[in-house]
Amino acid sequence: MATKKKSDARPGDAALHRELLRSMLLQRRFEEKTAEAYALGKIGGFCHLYIGQEAVSTGTLSMLRPDDYVITTYRDHGQALARGMSPRALMAELFGRIDGCSRGKGGSMHLFDRNLNFLGGHGIVGSHVPVAAGVGFAIKYRGGDQVIICYMGDSVVNIGAFHEALNMAALWKLPCLFVVENNGYGMGTSVERAAAISDLSRRGAAYEGMDAVTVDGMDVFEVREATRAAVERARKHSTPTLMEIRTYRFMGHSMSDAVHSTYRTKAELDEYIKRDPIEQLKHRMLEAGELDAAAWDALDTTIRAEVQDAWDFADNSPEPPLEALYEDVLVDTVS
């Protein structure tokens, strides 16, 4: 675990800190609105909220370049927003509308944005990890210095695809950041009940040439510092890193799962809520004089308006035309 505190909280970083706060708060307010829309039946299907984990998406993605690549799981709203996806396109996708980022064909679990090199939310646990290694392979093949960041839940470390991908990424020195967002539970099964190892980053020891770190995922600065180091290794030496980022989801596994259910207690949840990454950053900024109550209120008001605008936009966006049903199955081109 990294030990530095407030590692990049230097004077003059107020603008950066405000941007980090804005990014995380946008995710939080967006998903609160998402839950509301889901309850009203405006969003269907499976819908997995990211609330509580925002320091992971913002901390990691704030260290990447626009030409880097991002791939993730079905819990993908947070990373999409942190990567810069328009809240309008995201909400329209959740509403199943033509202006959605995937033209209404993906839904909550399959957010894509080619302009952001956002390679999708993927719905099969572990399946996208080899795909990420393939993007790393392509980067190396072309001699580029980009990186691919691949998010996954803690349950992924127990599935074969994870091992196959990490083995080849280390063997072939691919510029991949494998980010395990350890929120303690794979759906309702705790890490202790699923993995025969307690420090998930120790799985990295199985692959020579792969760095492995454990990071406090409730502290956006810790996440940034660990990401900075991993990105540097990937760019300079084309080596992969396994990052176990310890976090917690404040909501249920999906919209059908109660906030605290049979598998975890309210007391446990409350303990983590005390470490809310947004509150932590906010208080740090208040203490440092980088933020005051009025500025916080203004930021919150602006973001709430932006999210409401996304809702209104999605609500007014047309459903896909029926002929879209048969589009995008295959392309007609050859190269």
Next chain:
Amino acid sequence: MPIITYREALNAALREEMSRDDRVFIMGEEVAVYNGAYKVSKGLLEEFGEMRVVDTPIAELGFAGIGVGAAMVGLRPIIEFMTWNFALLAIDQVVNSAAKMLYMSGGQYNIPIVFRGPNGAALQLGAQHSQAFESWLAHIPGIKVVTPGTPYDAKGLLKSAVRDDNPVVILEGEMLYNTKGEVPDEEYLIPLGVAELKREGGDATIVTSGKMALVAMQAADKLAAEGIKIDVVDLRTIRPMDVEAIARSVQKTNRAVVLEEGWELCGIGAQVVDFIQRECFDDLDAPVVRVHQADVPMPYAKNLEKHAKPDVAKTIAAINKVLYRETV
């Protein structure tokens, strides 16, 4: 015209396409140093180097996914499975990743990838190494499924598959690799989704593909000696299926046999028969008969294996049935 093997035809297609387009690479078990488990990639490592001819660990799911990821960002991978039996470990990447990416991204990410390798039974390889997966794969929208039966088709179809901007599955035949045929030196392509009337005759139609095209031709030869003239429609591509070619032949002959390597239930033949009964109902002079593998896992014993496989004799018996032909 030069006569070469099916294996050499595939090798020539790989070499030509890798020379033409430096985004094309081949990856799989034993494709490089070993020269390919079936020598299809022979000499490619020497010619194109280890970045483009990539040996993998035995990790089908992993390297199939690596292919999908590389294709997503602009490369054109050819993923070789040592056999399609092993590709079951990677089927998630074929079905859930490659076949779905374009659709679920709303048209943003096409996957120009080829998954290829031998399919179906060889000789006494037992239950786990002898399966034909045409119908499994053809069931999935978002991929094309190609089944070349001759060296000429193998080269022309593989070259088209590499150039196609979609995921293409190629089901080769282990028993076909040594078969020979005419393949021109000059470049040619065979469009995907176009069947070929491999033999023309007016009495009955055999609809088939892949390795079974060879069986159909042998059956037709024997029947010709008895004065029975057969249309052999080699589908060459299972998805998309050239149904017009089926209709053209059946509307002429009024009798059809569907010959496939795989099992009966929900097989390719079921789909072909469905098409024929809808589009050629008034043309039929007999019910369509299917020839396929026995509905059992493939046995090892030589006699049982032979008994399980579709073959020339079973195909001839089926033709006799649709012709209401008495045989002794």
